[in-house]
Amino acid sequence: MPTGTDPRFLRSQEAILHAARELLRQGGPAAVTHAQVAERAGVGRATVYRHWPRAELLLMEAMATVPMPFFAEPTVPTRDWLRRELTAMARQLDLDDVRAVSTTLAGTALWDENMDARRAQFAGVLSGRLAAALDDAQTRGEVSLAIPSRHAAAMAIGPMYYRSTIERTPTDPSLIEATIAALGTWS
Amino acid sequence: MPTGTDPRFLRSQEAILHAARELLRQGGPAAVTHAQVAERAGVGRATVYRHWPRAELLLMEAMATVPMPFFAEPTVPTRDWLRRELTAMARQLDLDDVRAVSTTLAGTALWDENMDARRAQFAGVLSGRLAAALDDAQTRGEVSLAIPSRHAAAMAIGPMYYRSTIERTPTDPSLIEATIAALGTWS
Numbered sequence: 001m002p003t004g005t006d007p008r009f010l011r012s013q014e015a016i017l018h019a020a021r022e023l024l025r026q027g028g029p030a031a032v033t034h035a036q037v038a039e040r041a042g043v044g045r046a047t048v049y050r051h052w053p054r055a056e057l058l059l060m061e062a063m064a065t066v067p068m069p070f071f072a073e074p075t076v077p078t079r080d081w082l083r084r085e086l087t088a089m090a091r092q093l094d095l096d097d098v099r100a101v102s103t104t105l106a107g108t109a110l111w112d113e114n115m116d117a118r119r120a121q122f123a124g125v126l127s128g129r130l131a132a133a134l135d136d137a138q139t140r141g142e143v144s145l146a147i148p149s150r151h152a153a154a155m156a157i158g159p160m161y162y163r164s165t166i167e168r169t170p171t172d173p174s175l176i177e178a179t180i181a182a183l184g185t186w187s
Numbered sequence: 188m189p190t191g192t193d194p195r196f197l198r199s200q201e202a203i204l205h206a207a208r209e210l211l212r213q214g215g216p217a218a219v220t221h222a223q224v225a226e227r228a229g230v231g232r233a234t235v236y237r238h239w240p241r242a243e244l245l246l247m248e249a250m251a252t253v254p255m256p257f258f259a260e261p262t263v264p265t266r267d268w269l270r271r272e273l274t275a276m277a278r279q280l281d282l283d284d285v286r287a288v289s290t291t292l293a294g295t296a297l298w299d300e301n302m303d304a305r306r307a308q309f310a311g312v313l314s315g316r317l318a319a320a321l322d323d324a325q326t327r328g329e330v331s332l333a334i335p336s337r338h339a340a341a342m343a344i345g346p347m348y349y350r351s352t353i354e355r356t357p358t359d360p361s362l363i364e365a366t367i368a369a370l371g372t373w374s
Binding site: 027028029030031099102104105106108110111112120122127146147148153158160165166167174175178179182 | 216333335342349353354
């Protein structure tokens, strides 16, 4: 029987993850079943069960293969860094893969503990990095914040997240400028 | 056989919708299956199929029984109306039912045309009502808008939607005041 280091085992694992990610993008989390993944990946159903006995964990791992928007290490001036990061994030939120993963994360987290832990970690990183960059910018005198920095992620990412998932329209530069201006007065 | 006006038919229809709504809240859209709804509603599976041959349509109709956040008819001054409406919306987004419906709408709309039509209608009403109220406030001289009014829904609702579904924290009054201030300069 193939094991964790067997090349055939690794190949089928990769094919299964790839199939699961495609099914998620095209049909949502409900489409990620053992039967559909096996068919799409061209492997037997038993092989899928051997790799992932539970479909929820396969879904989680397939989601983890999608690069999600994050804030890169801050650079100075903070406003330029922020504009660059938010622009990159808006572009990522236009990708079907990223939209599928972020709405699945927000939805499934309501009912699944593991997914909720991942949501919390994701939200915490975004919020922490942005707050730290803005607090530092304020200390350096680059900005006078109009809001507590703990609100910054909601104020900066919320509008483009709403636009992408509820209004389903791409975020244009004027929305990004509006969110940056809403954070405070920039010098 | 019971018909559309038969009281037993209406009673079972109501029990099925109620069960579907509970299952959605507790287990997400994937939990709304004919089998689980029948068991929860205490009716036969055939009865559920008779009312809703397709589970997706039952899910849609169960979602429609959840009162979703909307903007009431605007009153003057616009800022007071907006504060009241956004506060009510934030409270609604704390309800499990509303969170389940809004994340299901955002997610399922990516893969289901009917759901996407409902999402578009929902987004259009919110965006249209808010833009009209703000344009009117600007005409009356109550506000000088800092953003095009087509961005207003994303700027005003986005932060609390992100907070509710990604950060999973209640929206406090300071976040609402920050979003109102971000829309423009109020007289």
